[in-house]
Amino acid sequence: MSFFLTPFCLFSDMDILFTLKHLLFSGFYNGHRVHSPNIFDFYIKAIFSKENFDYSLAENTLKNLKKSKQKIKVLSVGAKGNGSITEKEISKIAKNSSSYGRYGRLLQRISAYLKPKKILELGTSLGIGTIYLSSGYKDSKVITIEACPQTQKFAENNFKNLGIINIKSINANFDDVLDTILTENEDISLIFVDGNHTYEATKKYFATICQHAKKQTVAIFDDINWSSGMSKAWNEIKNSEKTIVAIETLRMGIIFFDSNLTQKIYCTRY
Ligand SMILES: C[S@@+](CC[C@H](N)C(=O)[O-])C[C@H]1O[C@@H](n2cnc3c(N)ncnc32)[C@H](O)[C@@H]1O
Numbered sequence: 001m002s003f004f005l006t007p008f009c010l011f012s013d014m015d016i017l018f019t020l021k022h023l024l025f026s027g028f029y030n031g032h033r034v035h036s037p038n039i040f041d042f043y044i045k046a047i048f049s050k051e052n053f054d055y056s057l058a059e060n061t062l063k064n065l066k067k068s069k070q071k072i073k074v075l076s077v078g079a080k081g082n083g084s085i086t087e088k089e090i091s092k093i094a095k096n097s098s099s100y101g102r103y104g105r106l107l108q109r110i111s112a113y114l115k116p117k118k119i120l121e122l123g124t125s126l127g128i129g130t131i132y133l134s135s136g137y138k139d140s141k142v143i144t145i146e147a148c149p150q151t152q153k154f155a156e157n158n159f160k161n162l163g164i165i166n167i168k169s170i171n172a173n174f175d176d177v178l179d180t181i182l183t184e185n186e187d188i189s190l191i192f193v194d195g196n197h198t199y200e201a202t203k204k205y206f207a208t209i210c211q212h213a214k215k216q217t218v219a220i221f222d223d224i225n226w227s228s229g230m231s232k233a234w235n236e237i238k239n240s241e242k243t244i245v246a247i248e249t250l251r252m253g254i255i256f257f258d259s260n261l262t263q264k265i266y267c268t269r270y
Contacts, residue, residue: 018231022250026269036262039245046106046113047247047270053112055105058131061162062104065094065126075148077173078123079197079227090126093151099129099194099222102270103251107192107220110254111136114218116190118143120181122174122205123195127155127167133192134166142167143181143188145174147195178205182212189214194222199229203236210242213257224253238265 034040045051068090076084099107111119111133117140119133124146134142146152149171156169170177174196182188193205202221209219224234234253238246244263245256249270 018225018228019250022225022248022267023269026248026250026267034266036245036264038258038261039247039256039264039266042113042247043268046109047268049109049113053105053108055108055132055135057135057162057164058104058108058128059100061131061158062094062098062100062128065098065128065158066091068094072150072154074151077147078195079201079229081196090154094126094128097125099132103222104128104132106252106270108132108136110218110220111140111190114190116140116188116218118185118188119190119192120185120188121145121192121194122178123193124152124155124169125195126151127158127169129192129194130155130159130167130169131162131164133190134164138166140166140190143170143185144168145170145172145177145181145195147171147173174205175201178208179211182208186212186214188212189216189218191217191219192222193219197223197226197230199233202230202233206233206237206240210240210257213242215258215260217257219255219257221253221255223251224248225250 034043070090071087073085074088076082107129115137119140119142121130121133121144124130124144130142130144144167152169152171159167191209221234224230237243238248243255244258244261246265247254248267
């Protein structure tokens, strides 16, 4: 694995060219030059909102988990997974695999802005992203999928202990359940894809999401810049004819399927 230290953060195996290109061409800061009224509204109320949101549930939970010495047996799945089982400290998982900072907050604001009846998250880990999403709109139901049994159980117990009642946590592999979940829950309108970051898997999940997407569906892809495979997948997703609007930040890509919008890719310095 190779590491690159940029002025922005430390990336593993990342596509440096993609990042430089992004920084050169990202220009829709704060929504300026965004002409579509709906997308401009999304920019100012979700991406760059100045409103005071309460992020404390997700952020205090992450702070506590980062101190936990408890160990669980983690099944290695996803892009670098090899099916092995290793004992890992919760603090380490919390530090390495959780949404945090401005991107965690962005998840909460997108959920608050869209007020989706149902949200689907692919990749629970310890459930921090799930808590941001569920805190954004407490009337939504969040379905979250995690393949590692002990990680899923830990997150599920944590949701229970925190008194969060709008999350349904499922232990499964995305590949086995994505199509069924989207078929059985037609009212899922926000999807957060945050696991199995390979080119093939990401393209496959996008294709399945497209088959079920309605006008109101919004999908967020995390780590679009994490590897050259992810950059390639994101490049094809944002240019797909199925994607009406794509908003690209350095780390996350957000896509809209609403055919009333003008087809466009916005590259945003967030
Ligand atoms: C980056 S972490 C998720 C972080 C979380 N969404 C958050 O925002 O805090 C990715 C998780 O996806 C899980 N995962 C990877 N590939 C998977 C697959 N094919 N099916 C189910 N879970 C998978 C991993 O076990 C890992 O816990």
